[in-house]
Amino acid sequence: MEFQTPxxxxxxxxxxxxxxxxxxxxxxxxxxxxxxGEVDTPAFESLELLTAKxxxxxxxxxxxxxxxxxxxxxxxxRYDLTVPMVRLFLSQKFPRPxxxxxxxxxxxYEDIAKGRWREFSQCDVEIIGxxxxxxxxxVLAVAIECLLALGLKDIEVRINSRKIMDxxxxxxxxxxxxxxxRALDKLDKRGEREVKKELLAFCSSEQADKVLAFIKxxxxxxxxxxxxxxxxxxxxxxxxxxxxxxxxxxxxxxFVFETFVKGFENLGSVVSGGRYDRLIEKYGGEPVPATGxxxxxxxxxxxxxxxxxxxxxxxxxxxxxxxxxxxxxxxxRALNVAAETDVMGRSISKQFDYAGRKGVSYVVxxxxxEVKSGKAxxxxxxxxxxxxxxxxARAIAASLRER
Amino acid sequence: MEFQTPxxxxxxxxxxxxxxxxxxxxxxxxxxxxxxGEVDTPAFESLELLTAKxxxxxxxxxxxxxxxxxxxxxxxxRYDLTVPMVRLFLSQKFPRPxxxxxxxxxxxYEDIAKGRWREFSQCDVEIIGxxxxxxxxxVLAVAIECLLALGLKDIEVRINSRKIMDxxxxxxxxxxxxxxxRALDKLDKRGEREVKKELLAFCSSEQADKVLAFIKxxxxxxxxxxxxxxxxxxxxxxxxxxxxxxxxxxxxxxFVFETFVKGFENLGSVVSGGRYDRLIEKYGGEPVPATGxxxxxxxxxxxxxxxxxxxxxxxxxxxxxxxxxxxxxxxxRALNVAAETDVMGRSISKQFDYAGRKGVSYVVxxxxxEVKSGKAxxxxxxxxxxxxxxxxARAIAASLRER
Numbered sequence: 001m002e003f004q005t006p007x008x009x010x011x012x013x014x015x016x017x018x019x020x021x022x023x024x025x026x027x028x029x030x031x032x033x034x035x036x037g038e039v040d041t042p043a044f045e046s047l048e049l050l051t052a053k054x055x056x057x058x059x060x061x062x063x064x065x066x067x068x069x070x071x072x073x074x075x076x077x078r079y080d081l082t083v084p085m086v087r088l089f090l091s092q093k094f095p096r097p098x099x100x101x102x103x104x105x106x107x108x109y110e111d112i113a114k115g116r117w118r119e120f121s122q123c124d125v126e127i128i129g130x131x132x133x134x135x136x137x138x139v140l141a142v143a144i145e146c147l148l149a150l151g152l153k154d155i156e157v158r159i160n161s162r163k164i165m166d167x168x169x170x171x172x173x174x175x176x177x178x179x180x181x182r183a184l185d186k187l188d189k190r191g192e193r194e195v196k197k198e199l200l201a202f203c204s205s206e207q208a209d210k211v212l213a214f215i216k217x218x219x220x221x222x223x224x225x226x227x228x229x230x231x232x233x234x235x236x237x238x239x240x241x242x243x244x245x246x247x248x249x250x251x252x253x254x255f256v257f258e259t260f261v262k263g264f265e266n267l268g269s270v271v272s273g274g275r276y277d278r279l280i281e282k283y284g285g286e287p288v289p290a291t292g293x294x295x296x297x298x299x300x301x302x303x304x305x306x307x308x309x310x311x312x313x314x315x316x317x318x319x320x321x322x323x324x325x326x327x328x329x330x331x332x333r334a335l336n337v338a339a340e341t342d343v344m345g346r347s348i349s350k351q352f353d354y355a356g357r358k359g360v361s362y363v364v365x366x367x368x369x370e371v372k373s374g375k376a377x378x379x380x381x382x383x384x385x386x387x388x389x390x391x392x393a394r395a396i397a398a399s400l401r402e403r
Numbered sequence: 404m405e406f407q408t409p410x411x412x413x414x415x416x417x418x419x420x421x422x423x424x425x426x427x428x429x430x431x432x433x434x435x436x437x438x439x440g441e442v443d444t445p446a447f448e449s450l451e452l453l454t455a456k457x458x459x460x461x462x463x464x465x466x467x468x469x470x471x472x473x474x475x476x477x478x479x480x481r482y483d484l485t486v487p488m489v490r491l492f493l494s495q496k497f498p499r500p501x502x503x504x505x506x507x508x509x510x511x512y513e514d515i516a517k518g519r520w521r522e523f524s525q526c527d528v529e530i531i532g533x534x535x536x537x538x539x540x541x542v543l544a545v546a547i548e549c550l551l552a553l554g555l556k557d558i559e560v561r562i563n564s565r566k567i568m569d570x571x572x573x574x575x576x577x578x579x580x581x582x583x584x585r586a587l588d589k590l591d592k593r594g595e596r597e598v599k600k601e602l603l604a605f606c607s608s609e610q611a612d613k614v615l616a617f618i619k620x621x622x623x624x625x626x627x628x629x630x631x632x633x634x635x636x637x638x639x640x641x642x643x644x645x646x647x648x649x650x651x652x653x654x655x656x657x658f659v660f661e662t663f664v665k666g667f668e669n670l671g672s673v674v675s676g677g678r679y680d681r682l683i684e685k686y687g688g689e690p691v692p693a694t695g696x697x698x699x700x701x702x703x704x705x706x707x708x709x710x711x712x713x714x715x716x717x718x719x720x721x722x723x724x725x726x727x728x729x730x731x732x733x734x735x736r737a738l739n740v741a742a743e744t745d746v747m748g749r750s751i752s753k754q755f756d757y758a759g760r761k762g763v764s765y766v767v768x769x770x771x772x773e774v775k776s777g778k779a780x781x782x783x784x785x786x787x788x789x790x791x792x793x794x795x796a797r798a799i800a801a802s803l804r805e806r
Contacts, residue, residue: 001452001687003494005445006478011491014440014503021441033736035716035743035761037417038424042408042522043446043480043508044468049404065447067470070512075409077446088414091406095760097747100417105446109473119445127746134725134746141733232733283404313438322537330544330635333436340438343530343537344500357498358438 008110008118020121020301024103026149027123027295031101034142036125039100041084043107047074049087054282056083057250063109077107081124082251082292086280089128089288096129103297117298125273126292128280133223136255136275136291137230143259143271143293144235150304154262158242161223161255162274165243172210176202178250184215185246215243227255247272251279255291264303271295312362312400313338315355319348319367324391328366331393337400356381364389364396411513411521422704423524427506429552429709430526430698434504437545439528442503444487446510450477452490457685459486460653466512480510484527485654485695489683492531492691499532506700520701528676529695531683536626539658539678539694540633546662546674546696547638553707557665561645564626564658565677568646575613579605581653587618588649618646630658650675654682658694667706674698715765715803716741718758722751722770727794731769734796740803759784767792767799 005011012020028038044067051061056079065077078084081102089098103123110116125142127135140157147155169177183198192212199208218224218241228239247256256274261267273293280288314332316339318325325341332339340360342351348365355363363379370376370391378389378399389399408414415423431441447470454464459482468480481487484505492501506526513519528545530538543560550558572580582605590598595615602611621627621644631639650659659677664670676696683691717735719742721728728744735742743763745754751768758766766782773779773794781792781802792802 001455002449003490003686005494006447006449006472006476007474009445009447011445011494012443014442017441017443020443032714033739033741035718035741035763038420039417040415040420040423042412042414043510044409044412046405046409052404062473065470065472067468069409069468070465071410073409087406091408091414095757097757099743107446119447130746132746132748134729134748138746145736230729232730283406311435315438326537326633327635333548336436338436338438340502343533343535343541345535345537354498354500360438 006118008112008116010117010119016301019304019306020297022306023150023297023301023304024121024123026306027146027297028101028103030142030145030149031123031125034099034138034145036099036101036142039085039088039102040104041078041081041088041102043105044075044077045084045087047076049283050076050079050083052283055251055279056080060108065107065109079108080106080294081122082126082276082279082294085124085126085292086128086283086290090280090283090285097135098126098128100128101125120299121297123295123297124292125295126290128290129288130291131277131289133227133230133255135289137227139273139291139293140227140239140257141231141235143257143273143295144238146295147259147261147271147300150300151306152261152300152304155238155259156262157239157257157259157271158245159224159227159239159255159257160218160241160243160245161221162252163254164221164223165246168211168214172203172207172214174203174207174211180211181246184211184244187215187244218243223255247274251276253277257293261303267296267299267303269296270300311338313340313360314362314364314396314400315339315351315358315360316341317348317351317355317363317365318342319365321366321368321371324371325366328364328391328393328396332396335393335397337393337397362400364391366391409521411515411519413520413522419704422707422709423700425709426553426700426704426707427524427526430549430700431504431506433545433548433552434526434528437502437541437548439502439504439545442488442491442505443507444481444484444491444505446508447478447480448487448490450479452686453479453482453486455686458654458682459483463511468510468512482511483509483697484525485529485679485682485697488527488529489531489686489693493683493686493688500538501529501531503531504528523702524700526698526700527695528698529693531691531693533694534680534692536630536633536658538692540630542676542694542696543630543642543660544634544638546660546676546698547641549698550662550664550674550703553703554709555664555703555707558641558662559665560642560660560662560674561648562627562630562642562658562660563621563644563646563648564624565655566657567624567626568649571614571617575606575610575617577606577610577614583614584649587614587647590618590647621646626658650677654679654685656680660696664706670699670702670706672699673703714741716743716763717765717767717799717803718742718754718761718763719744720751720754720758720766720768721745722768724769724771724774727774728769731767731794731796731799735800738796738800740796740800765803767794769794 179202224241252274254275258269259271275291277289316325316329329339329341374391377386379386586601627644655677657678661672662674678694680692719728719732732742732744777794780789782789
């Protein structure tokens with residue numbers, strides 16, 4: 001039998017998990033501070049919902065993991081967190097604007113050769129009910145603050161608007177808009193020459209030149225300037241208009257943005273989102289404006305420099321004194337100190353070996369002498385230094401704090 | 404289109420989610436204190452792994468959500484967190500004992516008429532590699548401490564051992580052990596008379612009487628007494644031997660336990676687990692002893708009395724002063740205060756309405772007068788009382804803390 005994860009998925013061990021947890025926690029703190037409430041939806045939804053016309057594009061729909069339950073209900077693993085949140089929004093009446101966030105996994109049958117995973121986590125934020133740029137700005141500010149909270153200061157948020165692009169296409173008489181926008185989206189990676197070649201499949205050479213000239217002059221775009229002006233002053237420096245940003249998802253209707261970390265541009269956009277005013281009505285209801293983003297927490301966990309704050313931990317090793325070691329271990333835990341002791345009946349050298357591999361901060365060894373004298377040595381595993389300490393949970397806990 | 408969740412699954416709104424989050428966080432803190440490290444595995448595994456002989460029982464295997472990916476790989480949503488952690492353990496070499504925990508969802512096509520959900524969360528703890536009762540005790544102590552940390556003091560942990568039961572069956576010449584143990588497991592719910600009737604299908608009347616007499620005398624069981632003796636003194640009072648506990652999962656081989664909260668016995672066991680020394684070798688490796696538990700965090704979230712510590716929040720309402728309101732709102736957030744302002748362009752009464760429904764703790768109203776005077780009223784939404792405050796983020800933040 002194979003003990004690897006299914007293709008395109010992976011396990012996270014404690015060190016990696018601590019980093020992911022730190023990203024989740026940092027984002028959650030920012031989301032809550034901005035007045036967003038956490039919601040959670042099932043891992044799977046009805047296939048009808050996931051594949052509804054106008055939500056995901058045709059390519060995306062193909063990548064949904066689909067199955068039937070025992071009663072032949074057609075289901076699919078969620079592809080993103082936005083569609084489930086929209087479904088939740090439609091399931092009952094909520095005071096508007098709804099400000100929700102959700103942290104969880106999504107599944108896409110991606111091409112793993114492109115370095116993509118088929119299961120990954122997202123931290124998602126949505127404001128449903130407001131048509132105003134104030135809501136877009138709120139979403140943008142949350143995205144920026146999350147990255148700053150993760151210690152990423154060298155970031156660039158590129159903003160655009162589908163409305164600007166549509167107006168340009170209209171003016172230039174371009175009919176195959178989606179294809180043109182997608183070609184433009186590659187400008188950063190492939191350069192102007194390559195993109196122009198691609199554009200010629202969808203418009204005339206003259207149109208292509210005008211399009212390329214247009215997107216080089218983003219500064220004149222009032223809508224984008226207005227969004228930047230509404231941002232708190234200290235966040236403006238991170239944001240710049242970029243008319244080549246198109247975003248893959250078909251449901252965006254206005255403001256869109258992507259976010260890049262300097263030095264890690266190869267990761268692609270780490271936070272992306274925008275306004276999707278037409279999505280909700282496609283499920284058969286009234287039109288409801290909405291805006292939000294998804295943050296790629298797994299990717300960010302790989303580049304942020306936070307190790308997940310771990311408190312110092314102690315291993316109580318023993319030579320023929322397991323009861324005393326256990327007693328001390330539980331007494332330390334009662335004082336909120338992370339403590340372990342041997343549960344294998346091992347020799348002292350093997351106990352040290354385990355403590356070393358596990359990466360505990362301190363080891364205390366207890367034998368007959370220590371039990372008699374009430375004193376032991378506290379070994380700092382990072383430096384190898386030892387200092388005497390009373391064989392008492394309070395005394396040991398105090399020594400850790402002195403560190 | 405239907406906007407309900409797929410049958411047997413559900414959404415969690417912010418208030419419910421805050422309680423679940425509080426349960427996850429409380430358990431995580433205890434797990435870390437005991438030296439367990441968090442791991443995360445994919446939502447789906449190969450169907451071969453999930454249905455391997457001797458892991459889940461035949462009934463359980465039928466309840467797995469199964470599907471194929473686009474390359475016809477046979478997959479299934481994980482049924483529990485133990486099997487994926489065992490698979491992770493087998494995927495590479497780890498220093499033993501492995502002490503892992505995992506928090507996540509599992510999926511079972513359950514009979515929802517019995518009040519069960521088809522998607523639910525578990526907090527799982529496993530010690531892999533130790534054959535000693537010291538490891539069982541560690542697991543038991545973690546379970547008890549989690550419940551105490553959740554404020555549940557009136558709990559009863561019932562412990563048993565498959566070994567004791569097997570020895571009894573051997574001695575009494577009972578051959579249909581599984582059926583007999585399952586009948587005994589219902590003693591609490593159905594009473595002795597009903598259970599005896601059921602037993603007669605699997606053994607003689609004399610055997611049934613002896614079995615029932617045997618399980619009424621759990622105090623003589625040395626193995627269980629030893630486990631209780633190894634527990635820290637203050638935890639012993641929560642634990643009692645109960646030879647009727649069988650546990651549904653087929654893979655238990657020794658110590659097993661279930662945990663009930665007084666007054667909520669109808670929920671069934673909220674934390675259950677035990678020793679499964681034969682599971683790992685069934686995947687084709689060497690025998691590796693292991694012990695652990697699963698905690699039903701969704702059920703516990705429904706009964707614990709913690710609301711998820713939320714810091715006070717402020718809504719900055721405005722009359723024709725949106726820029727000032729936004730500025731103040733961002734300044735409060737910079738001071739780590741949860742703050743919101745209108746993003747709908749609404750009238751003051753509608754802004755109040757939103758703040759009230761949302762349950763924010765305080766509202767500050769800003770209009771022309773307040774902007775001019777630099778003073779405003781801070782309204783405590785719980786009491787309706789107002790007090791004057793300077794129109795300054797630091798002053799407002801300080802007033803909240805005085806509360």
